[in-house]
Amino acid sequence: MEIKERILEKAEALFWKFGTRSITMDDISRDIGISKKTLYQHFVDKDDIVYQVILYRMDKNRENVSCHISTAHDPIEEILLGSEMLRQQLSDMNPALMIDIQRHYPRAWEICTEFKEKFILESIRLNLRRGIEQGLYRSEIDVEIMARLRVELIRMAFDTDVFPKGLAAMIEVQIQLLHHFVRGILTEKGSIIYNQYVQKYQNVPASTTR
Amino acid sequence: MEIKERILEKAEALFWKFGTRSITMDDISRDIGISKKTLYQHFVDKDDIVYQVILYRMDKNRENVSCHISTAHDPIEEILLGSEMLRQQLSDMNPALMIDIQRHYPRAWEICTEFKEKFILESIRLNLRRGIEQGLYRSEIDVEIMARLRVELIRMAFDTDVFPKGLAAMIEVQIQLLHHFVRGILTEKGSIIYNQYVQKYQNVPASTTR
Numbered sequence: 001m002e003i004k005e006r007i008l009e010k011a012e013a014l015f016w017k018f019g020t021r022s023i024t025m026d027d028i029s030r031d032i033g034i035s036k037k038t039l040y041q042h043f044v045d046k047d048d049i050v051y052q053v054i055l056y057r058m059d060k061n062r063e064n065v066s067c068h069i070s071t072a073h074d075p076i077e078e079i080l081l082g083s084e085m086l087r088q089q090l091s092d093m094n095p096a097l098m099i100d101i102q103r104h105y106p107r108a109w110e111i112c113t114e115f116k117e118k119f120i121l122e123s124i125r126l127n128l129r130r131g132i133e134q135g136l137y138r139s140e141i142d143v144e145i146m147a148r149l150r151v152e153l154i155r156m157a158f159d160t161d162v163f164p165k166g167l168a169a170m171i172e173v174q175i176q177l178l179h180h181f182v183r184g185i186l187t188e189k190g191s192i193i194y195n196q197y198v199q200k201y202q203n204v205p206a207s208t209t210r
Numbered sequence: 211m212e213i214k215e216r217i218l219e220k221a222e223a224l225f226w227k228f229g230t231r232s233i234t235m236d237d238i239s240r241d242i243g244i245s246k247k248t249l250y251q252h253f254v255d256k257d258d259i260v261y262q263v264i265l266y267r268m269d270k271n272r273e274n275v276s277c278h279i280s281t282a283h284d285p286i287e288e289i290l291l292g293s294e295m296l297r298q299q300l301s302d303m304n305p306a307l308m309i310d311i312q313r314h315y316p317r318a319w320e321i322c323t324e325f326k327e328k329f330i331l332e333s334i335r336l337n338l339r340r341g342i343e344q345g346l347y348r349s350e351i352d353v354e355i356m357a358r359l360r361v362e363l364i365r366m367a368f369d370t371d372v373f374p375k376g377l378a379a380m381i382e383v384q385i386q387l388l389h390h391f392v393r394g395i396l397t398e399k400g401s402i403i404y405n406q407y408v409q410k411y412q413n414v415p416a417s418t419t420r
Contacts, residue, residue, distance in 0.1 A: 183395075
């Protein structure tokens with residue numbers, strides 16, 4: 001791995017864990033074991049690192065999604081695998097990170113927004129259309145409304161105005177919203193296949209006493 | 211109907227149709243056919259009218275919901291009837307009204323928020339619990355997460371950031387989100403009953419070519 005990529009991966013790990021605000025150029029160079037001079041040879045400043053980390057992450061995400069689409073057996077497995085990827089990524093993310101980026105790194109935030117609005121939205125649209133064609137999703141669903149709903153659900157799970165902290169773990173919220181979303185679009189044929197995957201992946205929410 | 215109630219109903223109709231911003235005390239008194247003096251005997255100013263209209267509307271909504279709960283045969287019919295009520299109310303509402311109130315009438319907005327967060331949220335919680343008890347909703351759903359999701363879905367249909375204007379009629383968005391929500395929580399037993407109601411109420415979204 002070339003040095004620039006190594007810096008991006010290490011910086012990403014630090015941001016994911018601690019947010020962007022508290023991490024300095026010193027922290028990054030110390031963590032990687034390089035001099036600040038080397039760090040500045042590759043990046044103008046911290047803004048630049050945040051921007052390039054996000055760019056790097058979104059590229060990786062695009063690759064991962066394409067990979068999942070090609071390995072999945074059908075649109076239902078595709079949506080479950082894609083969400084599992086998301087879940088893994090979020091599970092070790094500092095919840096303040098996205099808010100930090102939104103407020104303080106407009107260029108990086110633009111990349112996130114574009115990823116969400118263009119790439120994720122379009123991936124979901126395609127998934128829904130394939131599912132309808134294959135008789136797994138109900139043909140009555142409005143693809144555009146449902147695709148935008150799904151994107152909004154991903155965002156919503158982080159929204160402490162909707163799901164106050166302490167109500168439930170964010171991961172549990174994500175899982176509940178995902179499975180509820182999928183169940184809501186399935187045909188009977190789709191339900192049978194979905195139930196097989198639920199047993200396989202076992203990330204279906206546990207019963208709750210609430 | 212006493213004069214104050216008549217003013218509230220007429221003012222509500224004007225606000226619903228035109229928003230609050232463009233409607234003056236003159237418009238209201240002219241529309242009802244009373245003098246401005248009479249109007250000012252009952253209300254301090256337009257702020258006061260907006261506040262009392264919202265208070266009046268939320269009281270009516272509470273009554274209507276209680277009425278639906280008592281006439282519905284089961285939790286599924288209850289949720290469909292409640293949403294039909296909402297749909298009727300929204301169908302002739304100026305989309306700018308809620309944004310107007312949020313920005314310019316903080317006291318009235320507080321009443322809306324309280325209604326949403328306390329009354330609607332609690333009604334949905336109770337509905338979900340009843341549905342689970344009766345075997346109509348899946349026992350794996352997290353009542354708190356799903357109740358908050360439903361409240362957020364009602365708001366979301368108005369959100370032009372999520373569903374840009376012209377994408378689909380707001381009513382169509384509401385209907386899609388409602389039926390998707392209900393389908394996502396049903397057991398097999400619930401599905402059978404739900405399908406009967408869908409035919410009865412016929413507010414299920416039509417097939418779309420999109």
